Amino acid sequence: MNTLYRYLLRLFTLATILFGAIATTNAAGAAPKRVAILLFEGVDVIDYAGPLEVFDTDGMQIFTVAATKATINPSDAMKVVPSYTFANAPQADILIVPGGQIDKVQSDPATLAWIKKQSAHATYVMSVCNGAFTLANTGLLSGLKVTTTAGRIDELRKKHPELQVVRDQRVVDNGKFIETGGLTAGIDGALHLVSLIAGDGEAHAIAQQMEYKWLPEGAYLPGTDAFHIVKEIMGIGMMSAHETGSMDGIASSSGDSTQWEIGYRLRSEKTDSDILKHVVQSYTGMALDSGGSAAVTTGVWQYRDAEGNQWNVKFNVDSVPGQTGMHVFKIEAVRV
Amino acid sequence: MNTLYRYLLRLFTLATILFGAIATTNAAGAAPKRVAILLFEGVDVIDYAGPLEVFDTDGMQIFTVAATKATINPSDAMKVVPSYTFANAPQADILIVPGGQIDKVQSDPATLAWIKKQSAHATYVMSVCNGAFTLANTGLLSGLKVTTTAGRIDELRKKHPELQVVRDQRVVDNGKFIETGGLTAGIDGALHLVSLIAGDGEAHAIAQQMEYKWLPEGAYLPGTDAFHIVKEIMGIGMMSAHETGSMDGIASSSGDSTQWEIGYRLRSEKTDSDILKHVVQSYTGMALDSGGSAAVTTGVWQYRDAEGNQWNVKFNVDSVPGQTGMHVFKIEAVRV
CATH class of the missing domain: 3.30.980 (Threonyl-tRNA Synthetase; Chain A, domain 2)
Structure with a gap:
């Protein structure tokens, strides 16, 4: 018996045991949540890679979706092949709308239509960084509290007077619709979603596993700088x-x-x-x-x-x- | 004149002005630093996406390198096409060795040979997370101070008694060779490299731009938990x-x-x-x-x-x- 324990302890690090176990038992108890991440040319890497890491550690089923199957070059630094297109992407439980160079995507009719279609049946829809502009352009955020990356808070206020734009929250939770501050704030948003779905303990354990200093209460708020x-x-x-x-x-x-x-x-x-x-x-x-x-x-x-x-x-x-x-x-x- | 300023201010957010300007003038003054990121099947997304975001914001020239041109599926969640193979990758100024599922890559002769070849002429070589095991297996870290992801510090000590493995540093700097703790600690390592190359002010400005709470002195140290x-x-x-x-x-x-x-x-x-x-x-x-x-x-x-x-x-x-x-x-x- 002792030998078995020690063998298993050598085989896996504790992190693997813990997080592997979570993923497996969640999958046995209930189907893992499906997360769709919108990709587009110029998408900011950390905006989607941060949440992806959080959801992956939790054992969720993640896929990326873009207008076409063409390779995406986020920030000119990495070539990414999307998992699906708007035409064949499965329905997600969680939809992530990242930011980056949004000049085209924020007003692209096919993108906005797909976000609306997914949002109708998703449990949560979260924008990261200036992905808030894209999500706001669907009209789905009208009247809701919203935030975006620190440098664009004033611009969001001017462009969308129908929103309640705040600068003193890293993650804004309206229930179904959630928006985060810029870039690494997407990690906080994803941890917040895990805490809603699987509890605070699991979210804190994932932050620890990612060696990320998560401060849900005393969050870092660059918008107030x-x-x-x-x-x-x-x-x-x-x-x-x-x-x-x-x-x-x-x-x-x-x-x-x-x-x-x-x-x-x-x-x-x-x-x-x-x-x-x-x-x-x-x-x-x-x-x-x-x-x-x-x-x-x-x-x-x-x-x-x-x-x-x-x-x-x-x-x-x-x-x-x-x-x-x-x-x-x-x-x-x-x-x- | 005032009209011009106001036009320009509307056209760009301040962040774009600042960081666009840095990249442009650095490029004019001296060639931008070339960063090579090693990719392999099972590479952890945040291990390389974190540093990539930092270096990209600084205006460096980043490319990814793998054994072959085959699409990589990091953590089964995203398909990435490497920029180069070991055979045709240009020499980098900075080489990043990420972690993840390293079972195969850490002892793959072609990978270790390529890391040694690049390291001979690179200015900095940085491992992230359990990428320290791969880098240690090249023999290049012998006698140096090293760290790795919190859960594997003891294992690194046992496997590599020729290293001085520490658990109380998020970023370990030996001059040319730098190793970071796990996952998001790669962001800290990349910010540290920017501070060495372009100064503290620029590194702090990039952390602010990424909305990342960077604590170079009072760093978060999960290895000491x-x-x-x-x-x-x-x-x-x-x-x-x-x-x-x-x-x-x-x-x-x-x-x-x-x-x-x-x-x-x-x-x-x-x-x-x-x-x-x-x-x-x-x-x-x-x-x-x-x-x-x-x-x-x-x-x-x-x-x-x-x-x-x-x-x-x-x-x-x-x-x-x-x-x-x-x-x-x-x-x-x-x-x-």
């Missing part, structure tokens, strides 16, 4: 500085919901003070889409965000010692 | 309970480095006390691979781990109210 709240003004500063030379990467990027600092490495033949002067001139008198008043003095912009909060945004340019023509252009935003 | 320290004894308990019925998933799984609780849902016609009795009998007098003494009384096992630490392991069985034949079998380990 100051970076995204003041991104319009940061974008103008960066682009204005860019006109004086060329970007050479990001020197720093850190902060929280009340302050952010971002530094760009900039190659430019101009002096630090000429670069700063150019940036300040670009802001002077500018009306912003999201509001804000036009007071720029010695590199400080008085900025009011869409919710009426006041921010001080400072600009600074420093030459990098020993690197001719290399500067760091820094933007600091502090809520006041 | 009590779950893995006492996994042998937890495995015996679980398998012993399983003999009285069938597993129906995990009811709970939580803890830290000094205690862990795991609860299994168990379908069994036996009574709670008969199940517990069976578990206790299974432990009595058992010698463990990793040490431990044989004192089990009323469901408490006195356990000594490989480092000599003492643990009290308790077993408990409770019927689930209102669900005939359903029990929760709980194992609690507390370091004393």
Whole structure:
């Protein structure tokens, strides 16, 4: 008896025992859930690979679906062959709508029709990242709470006033329809779905197996970072500085919901003070889409965000010692 | 001028501006780094998709390589066509060796020869998860610090005494050779590589773009969880309970480095006390691979781990109210 145990323990790691067992007994007790993942040219890899890993570990039956059987090149880095087309895909219990380069897919009639058809009989439909735009275009989310990737929350609000778009939830659960924040937030969404179907314990065990720090309550919420709240003004500063030379990467990027600092490495033949002067001139008198008043003095912009909060945004340019023509252009935003 | 800025800001989200700019200017300044990802039948999806997303966001040039051009079915859930074979793959700057079902690949002569050939000229070679076993089998890691997925750290120690295997690092950096913990730890490894190549700021900006809570200093270390320290004894308990019925998933799984609780849902016609009795009998007098003494009384096992630490392991069985034949079998380990 002891020998048997030890043989089995050597044969399998505990993870294999646990998760293999779950998959097998779930399959014996009830048919495993079927998960359909929508693929399209430009689909973001982590948007679907994250949820796929979660559902696979749980022993669900996963397949990918695209308009045609043609090979998909997500993010130009990997060639993927879809399992099915819209014409022959089986009905799923869970439908995943990932994001990525959605320019075409978000308004493609065949894609929207297939999502609607699957959604009519699926138990759960989850968008990841800017897949929320595609799902919203079906009309199925009207009146519901929705989120998307941090950088596109404002855009989703403008395009879809019929939705209640939130920025302070990593996973938004409306019952049948669930949407997550961007990219790795799809992992959280899939873990949330496992917790609904198989319980919290199983979801936590899968997160542990994936060595993923899952924080269902204290989730990481990049949408609430100051970076995204003041991104319009940061974008103008960066682009204005860019006109004086060329970007050479990001020197720093850190902060929280009340302050952010971002530094760009900039190659430019101009002096630090000429670069700063150019940036300040670009802001002077500018009306912003999201509001804000036009007071720029010695590199400080008085900025009011869409919710009426006041921010001080400072600009600074420093030459990098020993690197001719290399500067760091820094933007600091502090809520006041 | 203002109109131009606003047009551009509408056209691109800030993320697109930032990361598009990084990729473009890096490419202008120096050739983008070439990343080769090894694929094989049974490769774990997140092991390579996580790093791929990081490197892609940084604007690196990524390709996949396998023994042949045959379609790969990672985890039976997705069909992937490799970019190159061992015979025609270009030399990479960064080589990624993922894990998964490595039974065959870890000792395949053609795979090991190709890894050695690429490693001779690559700047960095990184294994993810149990890809460490494959990389270790090339002999290239001899004498170096290494880690692997939490559940296989002990196994790696036994199989490769020539390595310094650690359990308290998510990313182990030996200079050229880097190894990460399991699954999502590959994301941390790739961010670490970006920080080496392009600086901390860029790595943090990519983590933010991926909405991934990156904790380079205070990293999540599942290998140090009590779950893995006492996994042998937890495995015996679980398998012993399983003999009285069938597993129906995990009811709970939580803890830290000094205690862990795991609860299994168990379908069994036996009574709670008969199940517990069976578990206790299974432990009595058992010698463990990793040490431990044989004192089990009323469901408490006195356990000594490989480092000599003492643990009290308790077993408990409770019927689930209102669900005939359903029990929760709980194992609690507390370091004393």
